[in-house]
Amino acid sequence: MSELLRRSRVPLLFAGLLLLTLVLILVDRRRGILETGAWPERALLELAAPIQQVVSWPGELLGESWQRYIALAEVQQENELLRQRVTALEEENLQYAEALVASGHLARIVQMRADFEIPLLPCEVVGQNIKPWSRTLTLNRGREDRVQTGMPVVVAHGLVGLISLTSQNTARTTLLLDRRSLVDAIVRRSRARGIVQGRGSGDLEFELLVRGDDVRAGDELITSGVGGVFPKGLRIGTVRQVNTGSAEVRHTAQIQPAVDFGRLEHVSVMLQLGPDVAKLYGPANGQRRAEAAP
Amino acid sequence: MIRAALIWFGVGLAAAMAEAGLADPLSVAFSPDLSLLAALAAALTLAPAPGLVLVCVLGLCSDLLSGALLGQHALARIIEFAALRAIADKFDLRRPLAKMALAWLMVHADAMLQACISWLFFGDFALAWRSLPGWALRAAITALFAPAAASMASFLVERLSEGDSVRKMSLDTKRPVI
Structure with missing residues (x-):
C-alpha cells in the first residue's frame, strides 16, 4: 500500500x-475588480514596484534618448501638423464660445467645469501587464499619496481605467481593455446609452441598452456618470464599426479607445471617489478593512 | 532540497517582477517571458514533486502580480510543467537549439492555455489572429534566453548539491569511531 x-x-x-x-x-x-486584495497581494505589489522601476530604467533611458535626440525628423513634421491643428482649433473654439454666450449656455459650462475640478495626481507607470487575459498597470503612487481603490485614472486623451489595488507606495490600475472592466457610457451626439466592456484585445465593445438606438461609425463615446464610479464626460473612444446584423440579439459596436494603451508612461489619478464607490470602499469601510487585516 | 526550492522561488519571483518592468519601456512583444523561462528551467532541473509545487506557487505569484484571475497562471504552469517533463523524458534537450525550440513552443502553448482558461471562465477566446505575430516575436526573444536560463539553472543545482555533499562530509568526519 x-x-x-x-x-x-x-x-x-x-x-x-x-x-x-x-x-x-x-x-x-x-x-x-474593486474588491480589496489580501495582504500577500499588496505585499507583492509593494515589493515589485522598486524592482520594476530598476529593470525598466535602462529601457526608458534608451527610449527617451531616441525620442529626444535621434527621432527629431518625425518631431518636426509632427510639430508642424500640431501648429496647424492648434490654429484651426483656436478658431473653432472662438466660434463655439461666441455661440454659447449667445445661447446662454456659458453659465452651465462654468458649473460643469466646477464639477470636473477634481484634484489630479500625476503618476509614473512602473510596470505593465498587457496580455489578452489581463490588462493592468502598476503605478508609483499608493495609499501614502491618498490613492484609493475605485479612483479613476485618466490621461489628456481620455479614460485609462480604475485603481483596483493599492499598497503603501504603489497602486494597480485595471485598464478599460481588461475583460472585467465595465463602464456606463453615452454617445456624445445622440445621447444613446450603453455599457462599454473590455474584450482583452485592443478594442472595446459598446452594448446599447436599447436595441436600434442611434449610433454611427465615428461617433464619440463619453462616460455617462451613471453608476457613480466615473465622473460624467470622460472620453472613452470612437465608434469604429456598428454590428447591425438582424440575427444578433444584442446591438453592439466596436470602439477604438481614445487612449493609446501601449504607450502610457505617465497617467493621472482623480483623487475623488464616486458616491457609490465611496459607500463601498470609502475611508470608513477601508478603515474597517485595515483593522481586520494582519 | 528545500534550500534549492527556496532559491528557485526567489529566482522565479524576481523573474516575474522583472518581466512586468521590462514590458513597460519595451513593448510586450519585445520583452521575454521570464517567468515561463524560470518554470521551464525548474522543470528541467528539479525533482517532479518539489518542481510541481514550486511552479504552482510561482504561478500564483504571477497571478497576484498581474491582477489576472487567481490560479490562472498557476493552472497553466502546472500543465506546462507536466508537458515539459514528458518532453524532457522523450527527447535529448542538451543542445541549445533544442532548448530554444522548446521555449519557443512553450510561449505559444502558454498563450493558448491562458486563452483557453479565460475562454472557460469568461466565455470568449482572448487570442486574436492579429496578435499572433506579436506572440511569435515574444516567443523568439524568449527562446534566445532559454540556453542561458538552463545553464544558470544547472549551475545553481550543481552548486547547491556541492554544498550539500560538503556538509555531509564534514558531518561524517566528526562522527566518533566505534
Missing part, C-alpha cells in the same frame, strides 16, 4: 494542485 502511494505521489500531487487552482479560479471569478 505504501509502495503504491509512493509511486502515485506525483500524479496525486498533480491532480491535487490542478483541483486547487481550479477552485481558486472559481472563487476569484466571483470577486469584483
Whole structure:
C-alpha cells in the first residue's frame, strides 16, 4: 500500500494542485475588480514596484534618448501638423464660445467645469501587464499619496481605467481593455446609452441598452456618470464599426479607445471617489478593512 | 532540497517582477517571458514533486502580480510543467537549439492555455489572429534566453548539491569511531 502511494505521489500531487487552482479560479471569478486584495497581494505589489522601476530604467533611458535626440525628423513634421491643428482649433473654439454666450449656455459650462475640478495626481507607470487575459498597470503612487481603490485614472486623451489595488507606495490600475472592466457610457451626439466592456484585445465593445438606438461609425463615446464610479464626460473612444446584423440579439459596436494603451508612461489619478464607490470602499469601510487585516 | 526550492522561488519571483518592468519601456512583444523561462528551467532541473509545487506557487505569484484571475497562471504552469517533463523524458534537450525550440513552443502553448482558461471562465477566446505575430516575436526573444536560463539553472543545482555533499562530509568526519 505504501509502495503504491509512493509511486502515485506525483500524479496525486498533480491532480491535487490542478483541483486547487481550479477552485481558486472559481472563487476569484466571483470577486469584483474593486474588491480589496489580501495582504500577500499588496505585499507583492509593494515589493515589485522598486524592482520594476530598476529593470525598466535602462529601457526608458534608451527610449527617451531616441525620442529626444535621434527621432527629431518625425518631431518636426509632427510639430508642424500640431501648429496647424492648434490654429484651426483656436478658431473653432472662438466660434463655439461666441455661440454659447449667445445661447446662454456659458453659465452651465462654468458649473460643469466646477464639477470636473477634481484634484489630479500625476503618476509614473512602473510596470505593465498587457496580455489578452489581463490588462493592468502598476503605478508609483499608493495609499501614502491618498490613492484609493475605485479612483479613476485618466490621461489628456481620455479614460485609462480604475485603481483596483493599492499598497503603501504603489497602486494597480485595471485598464478599460481588461475583460472585467465595465463602464456606463453615452454617445456624445445622440445621447444613446450603453455599457462599454473590455474584450482583452485592443478594442472595446459598446452594448446599447436599447436595441436600434442611434449610433454611427465615428461617433464619440463619453462616460455617462451613471453608476457613480466615473465622473460624467470622460472620453472613452470612437465608434469604429456598428454590428447591425438582424440575427444578433444584442446591438453592439466596436470602439477604438481614445487612449493609446501601449504607450502610457505617465497617467493621472482623480483623487475623488464616486458616491457609490465611496459607500463601498470609502475611508470608513477601508478603515474597517485595515483593522481586520494582519 | 528545500534550500534549492527556496532559491528557485526567489529566482522565479524576481523573474516575474522583472518581466512586468521590462514590458513597460519595451513593448510586450519585445520583452521575454521570464517567468515561463524560470518554470521551464525548474522543470528541467528539479525533482517532479518539489518542481510541481514550486511552479504552482510561482504561478500564483504571477497571478497576484498581474491582477489576472487567481490560479490562472498557476493552472497553466502546472500543465506546462507536466508537458515539459514528458518532453524532457522523450527527447535529448542538451543542445541549445533544442532548448530554444522548446521555449519557443512553450510561449505559444502558454498563450493558448491562458486563452483557453479565460475562454472557460469568461466565455470568449482572448487570442486574436492579429496578435499572433506579436506572440511569435515574444516567443523568439524568449527562446534566445532559454540556453542561458538552463545553464544558470544547472549551475545553481550543481552548486547547491556541492554544498550539500560538503556538509555531509564534514558531518561524517566528526562522527566518533566505534
